[in-house]
Amino acid sequence: MYIHAVSHYLPSQVVGNEHFTNLNGLSSEWIIERTGIAERRKAGPGENTNTMTIEVVQRLSEKADLTNVDLIVGGTYTPYDTIVSLAHEAQHYLGIADIPVISISTACSSLLNAIEVVEGYFALNKATRALVIVSEHNTLYYNETDTISGHLWGDGAAALLITKERQSDGDFAIKALTTGGAAHTPKATTGVMMKPADGGVTMPHGRDVFINACLYMPKASLQVIEQCGLTLTDIDYILPHQANLRISRNVMKTLGLPEEKLISNIQRYGNTGCAGCAIALSEQWDTFQKGQRIVITVFGGGYSFGAMLVEV
Incomplete structure (x- = not known):
């Protein structure tokens, strides 16, 4: 499989940390120290996931x-x-008839699970050119007065065209992809939740989320690297789920890689859910050099996780 092209969108409204200082007394320094986030984007009136x-x-x-x-x-x-899911909205906009249209949710891991669905369709010869879209409107569901997680969230979207065969020399080859779930662990189903009718986004066990994200993202990363017969020295960049800069740095430390190999945009956009890694990939797309290898690794609520190795 190949990623032929990628795009992203971020709402124009910027919400800085001072908003939360005025709202609930959390200082910008406190937020940056614990999350790395300085500002995030918020969807405006009339904007939504679709x-x-x-x-x-x-x-x-x-x-x-x-x-x-x-x-x-x-x-x-x-x-x-x-x-009417975002996938249906995309089909309606493009005006393409009689094709499979699917919407999935594995929390912040949905990007890689969506690509894995594509992989299955390609393997069964049921498709050859797939459009993958990840879009999150976190600020519709969050409680911004929540001092535990209200300051974490941002909105944004990204889209990727994935093809079964190479289309150009600039394509990114998907060399390995693995996903899994760790919902068997004690706090997996309560670590982070989003119940629209019961408080929206909540994170009663943030510490447990942190610990497991730091465990499963490096684990999945090593799996795809080994599947390709490579070692960590062969990897040019790590692009982890944009949940918390401390988590990302911990992943790099666990892998024994320098921070120069870390791709991060959480400082500017906050946690944009399953769209975060794709937004960062789109932003960096033109800076990558031929032959470079990037590991994208994710972790989400319900403790879903995964990793994908791509090569320019």
């Missing part, structure tokens, strides 16, 4: 031909419409 989907699909269509897409997979845990 409208951000249209934005990224429009931007992707400027980079690649989407007229012959034969599979659409969307990922989100913050839907605008639980019936």
Whole structure:
């Protein structure tokens, strides 16, 4: 499989840490020390998961031909419409008839699980050109007065065109992909939750989330590296789920890699859920050099996790 093109969208409204200082007394220094976040983006009036989907699909269509897409997979845990999913919205916008349209949610791991769905369709010869969209509207569901997690969240979206065969020399080859779930662990189902009818986003066991994210992201990263017959010295960059800068740094420390190899955008955008890694990949796309290898690794609520190794 190959990533042929990628695009991203971020709302224009910037919410700095001073907003939370005024709201609940959390200082900017305190937030940065514990999370790395200085500011985040917030969807404006009329914006939602589906409208951000249209934005990224429009931007992707400027980079690649989407007229012959034969599979659409969307990922989100913050839907605008639980019936007409963001994937349906994308199909409607593109006007492509009679293709599989799927929406999934494995929390912040949805990006890699969506790509894994594509992998399955490709293996069964049911598709050859897939559109993957990840879009999160966290600020629709969060409680910004919550001093535990209210300051973490941001909104954004990204889209990727994934093809079964190489389309150009600039494609990123997906060399290995693995996903898993650790919901068997004691606090996995209560570590971080989002119940629209019962308080929105809550994180009653943030410490446990931190510990398990620091455990499973390096573990999954090593799995895909070993599957490719490579070692850590062969990896140019690590792109972890953008949940907390301390988690990302801990992942690098566990892997024994310098921070120069870490790709991070949480400082500017906050936790953008399953869209975070794809947004960062889109931002950095033109800076990567031929032959470079990037490991994308994720961890989400319910303790879903995964990693993917791509090569330019």
